[in-house]
Amino acid sequence: KPICLVENVNGWVKKQPKRKFYGELPYTYLKIADGCDHTCTFCDIPNIKGKHESRFPEDIINEAKELVDSNVKEIILISQDITQYGKDLKEKTNLIWLLNDLIKIDNLRRIRLMYLNPGSISDDLINLISKSKKICKYLDIPIQHIGKKILRRMGRKGSYNEFINLFSRIREKIPEIAFRSSIIIGFPGETENDYNLLCKFLEEVRLDWVGFFKFSPQEGTKAYHYNNKIDKKTVDRRYNDIVLLQNEISMELREELVGKTLEVLIEQSSIELNNYWEGR
Ligand code: SF4
Incomplete structure (x- = not known):
């Protein structure tokens, strides 16, 4: 069951108020934090990016709404470890609270979570993913x-x-x-x-x-x-x-x-096969 067809990509890009799209796809990445407090001995990211720093929840929600208004159907939340979201903010929040707010955005069809540290995946988070129709049943x-x-x-x-x-x-x-x-x-x-x-x-x-x-x-x-x-x-x-x-x-x-039969977000027509579409 296709949930979106990419149409009028040029108009879509022009309508985007702040962010510039580099692709023609109906999904995009939304950074919720940057930096990392872990100390993996092979990784230089903490040296390059510094300590974990979360964005304010209202900024993330506003950006997500703008993306959805620009025809984005799937938002991929990213950071080095999204399970750490909110731990550094004065305002009490965390990934679960943020997801609960994002889920309420009308016309946002999918939220995908990327990069979860295996040691910090709580039962509450698993329960939320299992119950929410909007959170992709896909974990990295x-x-x-x-x-x-x-x-x-x-x-x-x-x-x-x-x-x-x-x-x-x-x-x-x-x-x-x-x-x-x-x-x-x-x-x-x-x-x-x-x-x-x-x-x-x-x-x-x-x-x-x-x-x-x-x-x-x-x-x-x-x-x-x-x-x-x-x-x-x-x-x-x-x-x-x-x-x-x-x-x-x-x-x-x-x-x-x-x-x-699965719900598929159509990304583009197939380069290799006529009358076929690629989706996720
Ligand atoms: S969790 Fe990821 S970003 Fe952080 S130090 Fe380890 S490998 Fe690097």
């Missing part, structure tokens, strides 16, 4: 790895079992949920056992999409100085194999959708 939860030793070297919390429990807890409440995650391959000290455990995890948890990244040492980060760097040949092999593994899982999950 970067886990980066599952080996406890590797995670601690990364400066991150979590473990194999904790992540299995997290994804199961969400699926229990929201069976139709789709997950995306990000994982670093070849972090210094990653053994063959760590890597095999990661593959086992992916087979067990069956995430819909995963972005894999080969570890790349960033100057100015703690991990830049770590010993036990993994040689390029091993990293390439692990990366290629795990991408193939996940592609199979993703394909199987997509095939399960064949024959189902």
